[in-house]
Amino acid sequence: MNIGNEKDALTQMASRFVEQLTQCRKLKLAVLEGSGSHVLMELPYDKQLVGYPDTGVIHGGVITTLMDTASGCAVVCSIFDKFGLLEISPTLDLRVDYMKPAEPHKPVYGYAQCYKLSSSVAFTRAIAYQDSIDDPIAHAVGSFMRISPEMVGEEFRQALMGSDNEQ
Incomplete structure (x- = not known):
């Protein structure tokens, strides 16, 4: 990638x-931030994502999608940062514990x-929050299968790596 510093490169790849x-x-x-160890994403509020029309609360499945995607993205960034390889990593297992509903009309992060990266599995932890991560x-918590870089299609590889003309 022909992009500024490595953190910016991982954010753009994510x-x-x-x-x-x-x-x-x-x-x-x-994606707001990507690094070799983490990813931070934003889900904007949209009334089409509401699961309970009377309350305006975003459906829990959308929160799960946010955390699954952020976790998978963190795996891709971690592998690339550590080994310089682009691997696809489908979700093997994802356990989500809900603590409270998201507040309506506010983005969720x-x-x-x-x-942890083993030779065949990557392990993640994630938090969904609004005002404070605390x-x-x-x-x-999730686990993701590591699939050989040879299994990444060339079109997908090009899409993630970007063009050589990017600054």
Whole structure:
């Protein structure tokens, strides 16, 4: 990648990863920060995502999607940062513990960390929150399969790596 510093490069790669996923485009998920250890994403409030019309609360499935995507994205960034390889890493298992509903009309943030990479599995933890990471909406732990870089299609690789003309 021909992009400024490595943190910016990982943020841009994470953004491209999210842009490749149809459900993420529909939800308008945005990567705010990507690094070799974590990803921070934003889910903007949209009344179409409400699960309970009387309350305006975002459906829990959307929060799960946010944390699953942030976690998978953290895995992609961690592997690339550590090994210089682009791997796809589908979700093997994701456990979500909900603590409270999201407040209506406010964005939700998803912070995910890839804390362990084995030869075949990556392990993550994530938090969904609004005003403070110390006041979570939900916690998640996940495991993701590591699939060989050779299995990444060239079109997907190009989409994530970006063009050589980027600054």
